[in-house]
Amino acid sequence: MKREKRVYPSILSADFTKLGQDCRELQEMGCTHLHVDVMDGQFVPPISFGEPVIKSLRKAVDQFFDVHYMGLHPEYRIESMAESGADSLTIHAETCVHLDRVLQAIKDAGMEAGVALNPSTPLQVLDYVMDRLDQVLIMTVNPGYGGQSYLPAMTSKIRELREKLDASGHQNVAIQVDGGIYAHNAHIVLDAGADRLVAGSGIFGGDKRENYEAFEKVLAGYR
Numbered sequence: 001m002k003r004e005k006r007v008y009p010s011i012l013s014a015d016f017t018k019l020g021q022d023c024r025e026l027q028e029m030g031c032t033h034l035h036v037d038v039m040d041g042q043f044v045p046p047i048s049f050g051e052p053v054i055k056s057l058r059k060a061v062d063q064f065f066d067v068h069y070m071g072l073h074p075e076y077r078i079e080s081m082a083e084s085g086a087d088s089l090t091i092h093a094e095t096c097v098h099l100d101r102v103l104q105a106i107k108d109a110g111m112e113a114g115v116a117l118n119p120s121t122p123l124q125v126l127d128y129v130m131d132r133l134d135q136v137l138i139m140t141v142n143p144g145y146g147g148q149s150y151l152p153a154m155t156s157k158i159r160e161l162r163e164k165l166d167a168s169g170h171q172n173v174a175i176q177v178d179g180g181i182y183a184h185n186a187h188i189v190l191d192a193g194a195d196r197l198v199a200g201s202g203i204f205g206g207d208k209r210e211n212y213e214a215f216e217k218v219l220a221g222y223r
């Protein structure tokens with residue numbers, strides 16, 4: 001089911017010297033989806049990693065790669081992301097002059113398509129592209145860094161988005177949330193209507209098995 005409630009470990013918070021091993025361990029725990037943060041050093045200050053790393057990781061695990069591209073010119077990344085093994089590509093509305101065209105190109109390349117919104121970006125930018133979307137990513141921190149605190153103002157944004165999607169016949173579009181999400185505060189975003197919870201520190205900070213199981217326990221109450 002498209003809007004199944006699940007946690008997406010964000011590999012940005014993983015130890016890159018044992019990335020394949022850590023992801024395999026998550027896979028063995030039953031974790032089927034990974035969140036893959038690509039940063040370009042322009043739209044956000046840091047540079048994380050890109051297609052060559054994704055391509056290597058693709059050989060190590062079978063999980064769904066949910067790529068979150070925090071960078072300018074997403075149109076340059078579509079083909080190379082598809083080739084490197086991305087299953088889904090989420091781009092930022094703030095970087096996109098031709099949002100509709102880019103989303104169409106992502107779908108044509110065989111990937112799922114998502115739009116991410118910075119905390120200050122209004123939901124209205126989605127109004128005429130909803131038919132193209134598999135997910136909307138509501139940034140619950142400002143993008144660029146792991147380990148930041150959840151922005152409480154995003155709770156009503158999630159709720160308003162769910163209402164907007166449902167009212168316009170887009171019940172199948174999933175809401176993903178990203179930033180400052182832990183098992184202990186996950187109920188806030190789930191109650192507001194989020195489906196897909198990205199967690200970097202919330203999984204890789206400490207014992208990832210314990211953290212993953214804590215998320216699963218919370219999510220079970222919403223499935």
Ligand code: DX5
Binds near residue numbers: 013181201
């Ligand atoms: C931030 C990234 C996030 C990040 C989340 O810009 O998009 O995916 O890894 O990290 P936490 O869960 O630690 O806030």
Ligand code: ZN
Binds near residue numbers: 010035036178
């Ligand atoms: Zn992300």
